[in-house]
Amino acid sequence: MSLMNKNNSIKCILAMFIISFIISPFNVYALPSIDQQIKEIESKIKENKQTVNDKKAEAANFQSQVSAMSDQINVAQANINSLSHAISDQEKEIGTLKEKIKINEEKITQNKSDLKKLIQLLYEKGNLSAMEILASTSSITNFLNQEEYNRAVQDKINSTIQEIKILKNQLEAQKKEEETKKLNLETQRSVLEKEKKNQQYQKFLKDDLLKQTKGQQAEYEKMLAENNRIAGALYEERERQSRQNNEWFGGGGNDYPYLSRGVDPWGFYKLQCTSYAAWKWNVVYDKPWYRGSGPSGTGDAHNWPNLAIGQDYHVRYSPQVGDIVVWPKTKLTPYGHVAIVERVNSDGTIEVSEYNWKKPESYTYRGNILSSGLTFIY
Numbered sequence: 030m031s032l033m034n035k036n037n038s039i040k041c042i043l044a045m046f047i048i049s050f051i052i053s054p055f056n057v058y059a060l061p062s063i064d065q066q067i068k069e070i071e072s073k074i075k076e077n078k079q080t081v082n083d084k085k086a087e088a089a090n091f092q093s094q095v096s097a098m099s100d101q102i103n104v105a106q107a108n109i110n111s112l113s114h115a116i117s118d119q120e121k122e123i124g125t126l127k128e129k130i131k132i133n134e135e136k137i138t139q140n141k142s143d144l145k146k147l148i149q150l151l152y153e154k155g156n157l158s159a160m161e162i163l164a165s166t167s168s169i170t171n172f173l174n175q176e177e178y179n180r181a182v183q184d185k186i187n188s189t190i191q192e193i194k195i196l197k198n199q200l201e202a203q204k205k206e207e208e209t210k211k212l213n214l215e216t217q218r219s220v221l222e223k224e225k226k227n228q229q230y231q232k233f234l235k236d237d238l239l240k241q242t243k244g245q246q247a248e249y250e251k252m253l254a255e256n257n258r259i260a261g262a263l264y265e266e267r268e269r270q271s272r273q274n275n276e277w278f279g280g281g282g283n284d285y286p287y288l289s290r291g292v293d294p295w296g297f298y299k300l301q302c303t304s305y306a307a308w309k310w311n312v313v314y315d316k317p318w319y320r321g322s323g324p325s326g327t328g329d330a331h332n333w334p335n336l337a338i339g340q341d342y343h344v345r346y347s348p349q350v351g352d353i354v355v356w357p358k359t360k361l362t363p364y365g366h367v368a369i370v371e372r373v374n375s376d377g378t379i380e381v382s383e384y385n386w387k388k389p390e391s392y393t394y395r396g397n398i399l400s401s402g403l404t405f406i407y
Contacts, residue, residue, distance in 0.1 A: 099235065105228035112221040119214045126207045133200045137193055144189045260389060267361050268387050276397045283392040285309075285384070296320030297328050305384035305392070306353050306367045314351055331358040331365025337406040345405050348379050353406040370405065372396070 271278075285308055287299040295311060297304040297320055310316040318340065320328040327336070333355050334344050348354065348370050356366035368383035371394070380396035387393045 102228055102231045102235065105224050105231060108224045109221060109228065112217055112224065116214060116217050116221065119210055119217065123207055123210050123214070126203055126210070130200060130203050130207065133196050133203070137196045137200070140189050140193045140196070144186060144193070148186060263361065264386075264388055270361065271387075271395065274397075274399065276395055278387060279394050279396060283382070283394075284313075285392060300384060300390035302367050302383055302385045303328055303330055303333075305382075306369055309369045309382070310353065329358075329364045330355060330362070330367040333365070333367055333406060334404050342406055345407060346403070348373050348400050348403075348405050349407060351407070354379065354381060354400075355404040355406065357402075357404075368395075373400075377401075 268278075285305050287293055287304065287308070289299065291299050293299050293304045293307065295304075295307040295318060297307050303320075307318050307320075310318040318336075321336065321339065326332065333353065337344055337353075345352075350370055350373060352370040354368050354370050356362050358365045366383070366386065368381035368386070370379050371382050372380040374380070374397075377400055378397045379400050380394070381398060382392070382394050384390070384392055386395065
């Protein structure tokens, strides 16, 4: 070998050594840095989800207490209404008794006046002897009439005295009844006042709890927004890797009808990849697909091959249009991912329609996806 060739060989070896020295740290440290970021994102998402769940539970507890207090307030109001009616009735009864007492007092006064006149009349007649009365009358008949009149006056006096006694007894009973009703009225008014104060206190507690609930709701929404913000970094990393793999995002029809959160008719959370795929199979392809009644995690995307077996569907590793494609559980897909195969290209890549890949709770149409390593349900 010539000296020139030797020098060239040495230069090549040195160049390769320098390149490997420069590249090696990047390969060793750059990738773990991305992995570390993803782990941190996953950890924050998990932590925030737990906090969100805690806030939901607190809000539900507050709402339950508010509901119970509303019931107590309603009961207090019913008691207040009942007492108010009872007080009104008592006041009417007392008014009626007062009228009766007044009438009886007037009767007693009148009877006393009549009695006084009768006694005076009888006294005047009683001072005359029988001989004097007989002498003053024109006949025996008149004398007898006068005696009968005197007896009638005496009978009237006796009956008037008896009526006065009866009226006095009635009056005494009526006054006692009036006093009892007045005491009952005062008791009812006291209870009514307590019920009103109790109701005011319950309303105060309810308003205070509602303020706390609103505060919890605001905190919950704040945590949810933070959760979405952190999750956004995960979506950005997905999109970055998709573009790095030469995948593309394009147009395509999207008739998925659910635009608010909740659970869809097939048991999956709306606006998630699982709900979209379930809707597409059930509604568009007329293929029944349900979450079932399994424990938490049953409906997660990575578990769909197991759901397929339980619903008499099959699993394969080569795609066909209309298949459900399943991504496994990875750092970028913590719960797995599912989509619908819309096209199979001659080079083996596929195009899919999906939810929740590029952005949270949003539709995408993605193409030039490598099908190797993916599972297909048919």
